[in-house]
Amino acid sequence: MKIHVTGYGLISSIGTNAEESIESLRNLKTGIERGRSQATKAYNLGAIHLSNDELKKRFDLKTDGSRTALLGMVAAKQAFEGHELSDEIRTGLISGTSVGGMDISEVEYKKYLDQDGHNPENYKHHSSGTSSDQIANELGISDFVNTISTACSSAANALMMGARMINNGMLDRVVVGGTDSLTLFTISGFKSLMIFDEDWCRPFDDTRKGLNLGEGAGYIVIESEKSLEITKKQPLAVLSGYSNASDAFHQTASSPDGHGAKLSMTEALRVANIQPEEIDYINAHGTATPNNDLSESQAIQSIFNDRIPPFSSTKSYTGHTLAASGGIEAVFAILALQNGYLYPNLNFKTPISETGLVPQTTFEEGKKIRHVLSNSFGFGGNNSTIILSAT
């Protein structure tokens, strides 16, 4: 069954919607900069410079929630704009997140430790599932809600889960994607892993040192053919392939040869029923950590051999938005299909010595792009690939 895409929305440090994001991508304008607060000034981050209150006001959000939930509402509302709820169409929300309401909990827990005005009521926003409930409430969606939490592959897995629920006849239309806000918890966590680049990250460059964190949310709306007949929506793209596989190598590191990545790309191509040479652009996971980019490069080489399509990591623009990344990058993929865009991989100078791969370094448009492959790999060896295709 064809899974049609009929809406998209995103927010990240390079824009609060698709138009702003494309302007940034076109003008090589990154969202990564030095943190502006005392707690974050030591880090390069892709932060969204709108407070929670500003987000609520500017995007007319009626539901309260953590920053993760609010960012999710902004992007999911954009995606769902122009869609109407109907008793005839079973509509669900499947959202990925890794931190959930941690942005609130970590502040509250500090108060607990300091015995300074601790208010347990604020933990009601903590659970990741609750952040999805809040996004669904904002959209009025009530037929099904689920949250996927597979670290950095969460949004990609949410897309896959949504497509499968349509294929299994359980839902007709699903808003799928992911959201994560910047938290002290994750900033400190990645610092403890010593995989930050203190400067601007350099995906796929031989001198890359690590990642920059970002925040944001990205969602798409997918529909069955039956649903399309009722909604009369114009399909924008097709979610043609998806897969998830386990690397089963290490809790945080990828296997050197990218075994899990190979499995997920191979299976996604099989689901989409296309050959590797039909892929016109790869939006790589490309976190810019030494481990990921080498492992992913080798997996790409093993799948595509000497016919590697243009590829890039847009994380040099947005930072690594963790559970949101697969959603944001799915929107980039749809815009690429619609407009023939190829996105540059900023900061690339020298190919990785082991692979010699050279990513796309300029913004291009008007290219013939039929199929885009997008990778998302997470902690726990959780590797996912989705393929979006032209209608």
Place this chain on the structure above:
Amino acid sequence: MNMYFIHTIASISHQDSFQVPNVFEQLEKLGDDSDIVSPNYKEYVPPTALRRLGPVLRMGLTASIECRNNVDADFDAISVGTALGCLKDTEKFLVTIHTTTSDFLSPTAFIQSTHNTIGGQISLGLKNHAYNMTHTQNNLSFEVALIDAMMCVNEGKQNVLVGAADEKIDFLAQAQPDLIPDTHPLTSGASFFVISPKKGKTSIGVRDVYTNFNATNSDKDIQNFLSKNDISTDDINVILSSSEQSFSDKQETLNYLDYSGMHYSAPAFALHLAHDYLLSKDKQLALIINDMCPGRLGLTLVQKQ
């Protein structure tokens, strides 16, 4: 009508529920001094690794390995539910970042704080490269994991591991009832199952699952769920709920939280109870009503063929 047959079950709970043929006959309600009946974890996880794993990780991993030991083939999909995930490691890392001024932090607690550490540890422990998903949806986490596992079976998978695990930390009492209800003593638990399209030893399986995160009329949802499955309330032999629900005097009723204690993976333990009830009493139909949280309803229909 599809059936998703249960081939093996491993629960770690306050009951004698690990490696026992039938948990139902020796059930005891949790008392004040009731503790979790722990298996010998060292038989499943090397001691050096075990020391690093919080309760939810050692319980989830051990129950999963036990399931693997009881079936003939590798799992071809793994679907895990957890509502609050690895709370112990989460709290540990929170304390670290709020109290340490050093530039060097130990990453272990952070690494193990993500919800999918359970599924990741299972894949690592079993060297399993299959589909591996982690669902988190408050008290409905197990039901959504089960829906995923059932789809895996629909898609041709033969040997799907599905389960749920949640852990208690002392701090959780501070967050009650805003994060978790306070009707029963807080505790931890893990229940894992292997489901398959083929009959197992017992021919008991899951027939259907329903979730509603915004349930305003549970009675109507229950009626719709049963009629969709061509079942009347009188056909149900036992209702396992979290609030003493009953339709009539035709059913036995029990509150599964009395036996599991309060944690959001308790509905997975309820499935273990339902399976063993149908087995030991030679009955046909059990309905699990997960109404632990107001407005968040899960329904699971369990059948013996």
